[in-house]
Amino acid sequence: xxxxxxxxxxxxxDFQEMFRVLVDFDEDIPLxxxxxxQFAQLLKTRTSEEGMxxxxxxxxxxxATYSARLAEHQGRLSARIGxxxxxxxxxxxxxxxxxxxxxxxxxxxxALKAKxxxxxxxxxxxxxxxxxxxxxxxxxxxxxxxxxxLTVLEVGDSAFGMPARxxxxxxPGGSGIVDIEREVNLGQPIHSKGVMILTGYLxxxxxxxxxxxISASIALEQSYGYVDGDSASLxxxxxxxxxxxxxxxxxxxAITGSINQFGEVQAVGxxxxxxxxxxxxxxxxxxxxxxxxxIPFANVATLMLEERxxxxxxxxxxxxxxxxxxxxxxxxxxGESVGAADEQGRFPKGSVNARVVERLRDIAEIGLEEEDKxxxxxxxxxxxxxxxxxxxxx
Numbered sequence: 001x002x003x004x005x006x007x008x009x010x011x012x013x014d015f016q017e018m019f020r021v022l023v024d025f026d027e028d029i030p031l032x033x034x035x036x037x038q039f040a041q042l043l044k045t046r047t048s049e050e051g052m053x054x055x056x057x058x059x060x061x062x063x064a065t066y067s068a069r070l071a072e073h074q075g076r077l078s079a080r081i082g083x084x085x086x087x088x089x090x091x092x093x094x095x096x097x098x099x100x101x102x103x104x105x106x107x108x109x110x111a112l113k114a115k116x117x118x119x120x121x122x123x124x125x126x127x128x129x130x131x132x133x134x135x136x137x138x139x140x141x142x143x144x145x146x147x148x149x150l151t152v153l154e155v156g157d158s159a160f161g162m163p164a165r166x167x168x169x170x171x172p173g174g175s176g177i178v179d180i181e182r183e184v185n186l187g188q189p190i191h192s193k194g195v196m197i198l199t200g201y202l203x204x205x206x207x208x209x210x211x212x213x214i215s216a217s218i219a220l221e222q223s224y225g226y227v228d229g230d231s232a233s234l235x236x237x238x239x240x241x242x243x244x245x246x247x248x249x250x251x252x253x254a255i256t257g258s259i260n261q262f263g264e265v266q267a268v269g270x271x272x273x274x275x276x277x278x279x280x281x282x283x284x285x286x287x288x289x290x291x292x293x294x295i296p297f298a299n300v301a302t303l304m305l306e307e308r309x310x311x312x313x314x315x316x317x318x319x320x321x322x323x324x325x326x327x328x329x330x331x332x333x334x335g336e337s338v339g340a341a342d343e344q345g346r347f348p349k350g351s352v353n354a355r356v357v358e359r360l361r362d363i364a365e366i367g368l369e370e371e372d373k374x375x376x377x378x379x380x381x382x383x384x385x386x387x388x389x390x391x392x393x394x
Contacts, residue, residue: 027079028071031064039064039077046085047103052092058105063088066112069272069304087111119158123277126153126162131284135222137163138251139282139291145169145243147333148254149220149235150274150293159270161277163254165221166232168239170359172366173215177202177240180219181227194230198237200261201326206357208345210364216240230258231268234296237326238333245355249333253321254278255294263326267298272305279309279318287312292319294329327353 002024008015029035040060047055055063063084070078078084088103090111095103129135137148149166152159179195195218203212218236220227234257242249256274258266268274275293282291300322312318323329330338330352339351347354 025079028073028076029079031068031075031077035077036064039067042081043088047088047092050089052088053095053101053103055088056102056104059091059103059108062105062108065304066108072269072272072302072304074301074304087115090114115158119156120160122153122155123160123162123280127280127284130163130281137165137281139285140288141251142248143251144246144248145239146251147235147239147242147249148251148278149232150254150256150278151220151232152270152273152277159273161270161273161275163278163281164223166218166235166239167221168216168218168236168243170214170216170240170243170363172213172363174213175215177214178217180217181223186223186226188226188228190230191227191232194233194258195236197230197259197261198233198240201237201259201263202240204261205263206353206360207364210361212360213364213366214244214360216243229268231256231270233257233259234265234294234326234329237263238330241326241330241352241356242333244359245352246359247334247352247355250290250335252288252291253294253333254292255329255333257294257296257323257329259326265296265298265323265325265329267296267302271295271299271302275303275320276306276309279312282318283308283312287317289317292321294321294323294332297322297324 005022043055043060043063047053064077066087067077067084068074070080070083087108091103091107094107094110094114098107100107126135130137138146139148145168147166148163150161151164152161177195177199179192182192182195206212218240220232235255237259238249238255241247254274256268256271258268260266275295278291278293282288303320309318313320321332323332327338327340334352337351339347339353341347341353347357
C-alpha cells in the first residue's frame with residue numbers, strides 16, 4: 001500500500017537503495033470507449049480462463065455500472081478487479097443453480113442482493129431500532145435546532161449509510177460554539193476542524209457590527225463511537241442557524257456536505273451509501289413524495305445509486321437536491337428563501353438571516369450589559385475599600 005511504502009521510505013535509510021523504481025498505480029481508470037472495450041475484453045478473457053459461462057451484453061453493462069460505483073464516479077471505472085471478479089464468480093454460481101447457459105443481468109443482481117443480505121445484519125438492526133423509536137430520527141414534521149445528518153458506517157469490507165440526528169442549542173454567554181464530540185474525546189481532528197470552520201463562517205457572515213458573544217453546543221445524537229470527517233458541518237451549520245433564529249427545519253430531509261469559511265458547500269465521500277441509508281428509512285415508513293436528501297453540487301458526478309432509488313426519484317416519491325451554498329440548503333430545510341445580503345451586507349427584514357443577526361446582536365448586548373454591571377460592582381468595591389482606608393487613617 002502507499003502508506004506502507006512511504007513509511008518504509010521515511011524510516012528505513014536502506015529502503016530507497018533497495019527499491020529504486022516506484023510505480024504508483026491509480027485506483028481507477030477514466031471511462032472512455034477504448035477503456036470500456038478493454039473492460040469487456042478482460043471479462044471475456046477471465047471468464048473463459050476460469051471455465052465460466054459467457055456474459056451477456058446487459059451483464060457486462062451492469063458490471064461496468066458496479067465498477068463505476070466502486071470508483072465513486074460516473075466517468076471512471078474501478079481498478080479493484082478482484083472485487084469485480086468475485087461478483088462474477090458468485091453470479092456464475094447462481095447461473096449454474098438456475099441451469100442457464102449465459103450469465104445475465106438478473107444473475108448479477110441476485111449476487112449483489114445476496115452480498116448485501118450477508119453483510120447487512122448491522123444496518124438492518126439499526127433500521128429496526130429507528131423504526132421502533134429506540135434511535136430518534138424524524139422523517140416528517142419540523143423542529144427547531146434539529147436536522148438529519150447522513151453518516152457512513154464501515155463493517156469489514158462493507159459500508160452502509162445511516163441517518164443521524166444533529167442537534168444544536170444556543171444561549172447567552174461567551175463560551176463559544178462547543179463541539180460535544182470533541183469535548184468527550186469522541187470527535188476526531190477532521191470533525192473538530194469542521195466545527196471550527198463553522199464558527200469562522202458564522203462570525204464573518206452575521207457578526208460584522210458586534211462581537212460574536214454566544215454559547216452554543218452541537219452534538220451528533222445517540223453516537224457512542226468515534227466520529228471523524230467534516231461531512232456533517234453543513235448539517236451542523238443549518239441546525240445552529242435554526243437554533244439561533246428559532247426557525248424550524250423540515251425533518252423530511254437528510255443532509256450531508258462540508259463547508260468552508262465562506263459558506264460554500266464542498267464534496268464528501270460515500271454519498272451513494274448515505275442517500276440509500278436515508279431512503280431505506282423513508283421507504284420503510286412510507287414514501288410521502290416530500291422526503292429527500294441534500295448533497296453538495298460537486299457530488300453530482302459521483303452519484304451511482306441503486307435502481308430502486310432511481311425509480312423512486314423518477315416517480316417523484318423521493319428527491320435529491322444538490323446545493324452550492326449554505327443558504328441554498330437552508331432554503332430547502334426552511335421552505336422559503338432565507339434572504340440574500342445587499343451591498344452593505346444587510347439582509348431583508350424578517351428573513352431567516354436577518355433574524356440570526358438580530359438574535360446574535362441581542363445576545364451580544366446582554367453580554368455587554370453584564371460586563372457593565374461587573375465594572376460597576378468593581379468600582380463600588382474600590383470606593384468602599386478606599387472609604388474604609390480613610391476611616392482607618394482618621
